[in-house]
Amino acid sequence: MSRVARFAARDPGVAARITGFLAHLRAHGFGLGVAEAETALRALEHVCAADPEMTRRALKAVCAGSADEVTRFDEFYDAFWLNDGRVRLRVTADATSARSDLVRAPGVDEDRATGTATGRIESPDDGGGGETDAEGSGRLIASGRRNLMTTDLREVVSPADVAEAEAVAERLGRALRDHRSxxxxxxxxxxxxxxxxxxxxxxxxxxxxxxxxxxxxxDRPVRVTALCDVSGSMAVYARPFLAFLSGLMRADPDTDAYLFHTRLVRIADALRETDALRALNRLSLLADGFGGGSCIGASLDHFSRSYARRLVNGRTVVLILSDGYDSADPEEVGAALARIRRRGCRIIWLNPLKGWKGYEPVARGMAAALPHLDLFAPATTLADLAALEPELVRL
Amino acid sequence: MNDWRALQDGLAGQGYIAAPDLAMALHLSISLGRPLLLEGAAGVGKTEVARALAAAEGTRLIRLQCYEGLDAAHAIYEWNYQKQLLAIRAAAEDGETGTAVERRIFSEEFLLERPLLQAIRQPEAPVLLIDEIDRADEEFEAYLLEVLSDFQITVPELGTIAARSIPRVVLTSNGTRDLSDALRRRCMYAHVAYPDRETELTILHARAPEVEARLAAQIVGFVQAIRRERLEKVPGVAEMLDFAAAVGGLGVADLSTDPAVLHATMATLLKTEGDRAAIPPEVAARLVGRAA
Structure with a gap:
């Protein structure tokens, strides 16, 4: 299906290609520098570089630094070295048959595709030869995902909000964390x-x-793990909450944060970005499905079985920001919370609806959750969140 | 250039079946003199890699188990205070001068080597296993980085001790906290996953050759099926081997014959009350039936 990328004769050599590949990975969020490029080159001396599978394993050992990166690596490797995206693209461009839709790489936009219809064999961008960069970028598959995103969180949160939220979050974070023995x-x-x-x-x-x-x-520092519901019913509150999360995160780098709607996404790494706007940009990339339905039970269940097992212990406060309107079985919420609770953590549920006059936690998901909560409080605006401080100190 | 296959075979000779990705990462870490960072769920055989590597290369294995609050005195070196005090007392009776005593009690004779110092002072490169690095504090991680990049340790009273040989360093992490980027960047990385059916069969055969092929296939199929259930503690490779030993010890030839025995032997696989309840005898019997 795929074959090894052919590089043009003017190609400056292996070193430049490796640098190009690392730049390609860097563009997708891998933290790689010059030292890694050197290591990668030295690593290739120790394997049979003509064998693509062996090269793949060698580069994977050098470039990937976490389980997540290991799984994503193959995709990028194929796109860059094996002409994977390219081959499929040429089919789309040349053949106008009905099959073209089936073989097209997901999310590749049309004008990119027609741009390659010249019939030339382009080499992936190798970072060395400046002439190839017009079409052959080799990044098409992964960057195409960007087009699927419907909501841009930059519109949801402004930098000014972030600054304000940060101040509140920092105070709250301190209230939560300052637990001296x-x-x-x-x-x-x-x-x-x-x-x-x-x-x-x-x-x-x-x-x-x-x-x-x-x-x-x-010190017995308490770690905050925040789970924020961004489903349709919560969309109006997303603005203060997301700003709050990024503030919390920047006040204490150990904080962990997740978004959930119909599935759970870890956003801790995105929020850890030093620049607030860039953090929100990265968040927009992750928030695919923002404003959709909600599966609180399934998301919490997933959390309790995966991340919680590693990251939640007796010194953790799990902060859930949600209105409790669930499209699935409410029993699941209770069971998941009970499982999280068993890890010895404390659970705070902040519900924007609770601030309303005459609110009763009748949403079935919410009712199922109540027995497992240490604190159930209203939170509609940043001011509400700030008012929580004394409650949190007592926890 | 096919060293990594040789390495894989060498490990297999020690009863460790390494996936290609892992063997390659290990090969590169040895060739380039870089530490190897292994991550993965508990029980997939991360620690075992170092053991098998040491055995395959015929070198010593030096192990540093990390825990919260691990400090330099336990990881690098410590002065033997009691011995120093005794030496001072003895010197006082012999009338030795102060400077002579001082020089003597701060000599190598009074130095207690801890794993890191021990590892760099071996004449032949040992395998240094730093187990569960995520349990140690971040400060220790930073110090470790320094040792791992320079391979020299400075003892203020003695001077700098340079490495006689560069140890092969294997770090393991269970991911209870995120490791620093600096450490990740220094290391080769491999993620160790639960083995697939074929690999697990090979492991079982290597470790327990007496289990006959049909039963082995049944055991592995059953354990793989159990891993797909929603459990709190997923059984690892070690648990699978325990289970095989338990089944073999009871003289069972076929898992499906006696549900009661099967349920009893599952004590080796399921280690929490919730998990025991999640797989009652009927479910276990069904899983065996599907695995066969």
């Missing part, structure tokens, strides 16, 4: 002198307490 523990620097240990140590110096041992109350 009640006990004191030996420490190099501390306010209290540890008499017992000082006397014990003084034995070594002939009974003279030459070194004072100290004690302090160790």
């Amino acid at each position: 009640r006990r004191r523990k030996a420490a190099r620097r501390g306010r209290a002198v540890d008499l017992r240990r000082t006397i014990r140590k003084s034995l070594g110096t002939g009974g003279e307490p030459l070194r004072l041992e100290r004690r302090t109350r160790p």
